[in-house]
Amino acid sequence: MKKAILSVALVALFFMSSCQKESAQEESKVVTTEQKENWLTATLDSKFASSQKQVTAYLFPADKMEALVKTPNVTTVRFVLGYDDHTIQISVTGVDKSGKKLGTVSATVLKESNYNGKLSKLNQLTVSKTNKRTALLNAHSLLPKDAFAGIEAWQQKLSAVADLEEVTSYEGVRFRYFSLESEVILAMVDSGNTANIGLFLGLNTKGKVTTVLIGLDKNNDIKKTTPTSKEAAAVYDFSLPCPPTGDPADFGGL
Structure with missing residues (x-):
């Protein structure tokens, strides 16, 4: 009897260990000045590609993002790039109209080897562009299937x-x-x-890397408008890269 119990315990431990290997989250601090400088000169070779492929997404807690964008005078968020351990690092900074920094949120790096199954569900979902949405939201709205294609294109690169x-x-x-x-x-x-805003790197229609933002639930599944809906709650792109937009001189102060 004791042997049977021990065997069951070992099997359970094995599966727990396997799950941990398939899905891991690494806490990431705010991108430092040194990491930003490192990004500008980093060699994007096979070592970088191998490390970056392990990154599924950058997770920004919804409650912290809400607090950031509700900070008085914050009009824009900037997803700031850095480089450490052969991997892109990202944090988000809220700024006012003059570009003054008013707050920052760091990301948790999600590494989940079997996440493609969740992402592929984007091909089965739609997004709504009703009169309840503003023109700005519609301008940034991205078709789920296009989001999936962009993320896949980056992984292929x-x-x-x-x-x-x-x-x-x-x-x-x-x-x-x-x-x-x-x-x-x-x-x-x-x-x-919405538990997290998932930032996925993808390629846009011009073949340039961009941010793909997807609303995620507490299990980091793609959030739908209702549990049985075929409509994604939030999929956005068309963020503006600096350069050519923005001021590269602001980079050090973000």
């Missing part, structure tokens, strides 16, 4: 280790950050029961 310098820069100058109106983030956190 990493697999091939091809043109990584080209897709992460504008006219030879590497992207510093991606800007988005705070109204978009507010809409995402106001949709209810």
Whole structure:
């Protein structure tokens, strides 16, 4: 009897260990000045590609993002890029109209080897562009299937280790950050029961790296408008990269 109990315990431990290997979250601190500088000169080689492929998404807690965008005078959020341990690091900064920094939220890095099954569900979902949504939200809204295609395209670039310098820069100058109106983030956190805003890196229609923002539930599944709905609660893109938009000189102060 004791042997049977021991066997069951060992099997349970094995599966727990396997799950931990398949899904892990690494706490990430706010991108430092050194990490930002490292990003500008990092060599995007096979070592980088191998490490970056392990990153599923950057998770920003919905409650902290809500507090950030509700901070007085915050009009824009900037997803700031850094580089550490052969991997892109990202934190988000809220700024006012003049670009003054008013708050920052760090990300948790999600590494989940079997996450593609969850992402592929994007091909079965739609998004609504009703009169309840503003023109700004509709302008940033992304079709779920296009979001999936963009994320897959970035992963394929990493697999091939091809043109990584080209897709992460504008006219030879590497992207510093991606800007988005705070109204978009507010809409995402106001949709209810959103646990995290998942930032996935993808390629846009111009073949450049961009941010794909998806509302996620407490299990980091894609959040739908209702549990049985075929409509995603929030999928957004069309953030503006710096350069060419924004001021690269702001990069050090973010």
